[in-house]
Amino acid sequence: MGNTSSMLTQYDIEEVQEHCNNLFTQQEIVSLYKRFCQLDRSAKGFISSDEFLSVPEFAMNPLSQRLLKMVDCLNFKEFVAFLSAFSTKASIQQKIECWYSQHTIIFKVYDIDGNGKVSFKEILSVLRDLTGSYMSENQREQVLSDVLEEAGYTTESSLLLNDFIKVYHSVVSKNTNFNILQYPTGRMIQGKTNYRVLTVNNCESCTQQSIILDCPGFNTVETIDPRIIYKG
CATH class of the missing domain: 1.10.238.10 (EF-hand)
Incomplete structure (x- = not known):
């Protein structure tokens, strides 16, 4: 190869x-x-x-x-x-351990200085990239403080890999009523990756209507047939 x-x-x-x-x-x-x-x-x-x-x-x-x-x-x-x-x-564990036994892709993204620990400031820096103008700095700090506290840490904590796994797992394992999932199908269309998008409503007592999927910056190379959008 x-x-x-x-x-x-x-x-x-x-x-x-x-x-x-x-x-x-x-x-x-x-x-x-x-x-x-x-x-x-x-x-x-x-x-x-x-x-x-x-x-x-x-x-x-x-x-x-x-x-x-x-x-x-x-x-x-x-x-x-x-x-x-x-x-x-x-799985969460596979995502975290997929490359190296002591380091992970996700962990490395947050470990900006590469010292093997993740600090409050480093996580906050990544959150700025992820949220942009959608959240204020005060909102980011408050959300992150709450997440760390819920997992048993403080803003002064330096997270090792196992600590980071605990915090990360506590965030991604939370259930939400409505999720949008996207994954590649393995097909290529005119040299571009083909994706499947799923909307999942976990709330049995509520319905979702007039859902609009908007993917800014992504241009489809073929006409989308509305019939492929169905209720599972």
Whole structure:
């Protein structure tokens, strides 16, 4: 798999599938390999950070600049492992431990100075990127303080990996009534990733009407048939 001009063998596919904890099917891995080859324009066997920025879904991510330090010079196996951390099939533990036993993709994003600990100021800095003008600085500080307190920490705490897992899990495990889920189908359409979007209403006693899905910056390359939108 060092040269992107070569084809994947069945052994390669199974090896990559095992490396990503079976979060992608074999067909999805083949599709990802085609995408990898498109990004690796000079067929050098790895993707540079600049080539990663050519992916609209990545470039538009508010954390893209922070993620770049982790995606430079990825070979195909590392490329799939990186993407597996964002798979909706991944468990919390898999998302957190997908790359290294002592470090994680998510943890590294927040550990800005790379000292192996995450501080209140570092989390706040990432929150600024995520929330932009939608939240004031006071609101961000209050929300973060509440989250830390609920998990048993304070704004003065320095979170090690296990501490971070505890805080992160307490946030993502909370149930909400209405969720919007998005994940790649493994198909490529005119060189672009095809996504499936699910809306989930967990409230049995309330209904949602006139739902509008708006994806700023994303342009579909084919006409969307309204009949594909259905009630499950």
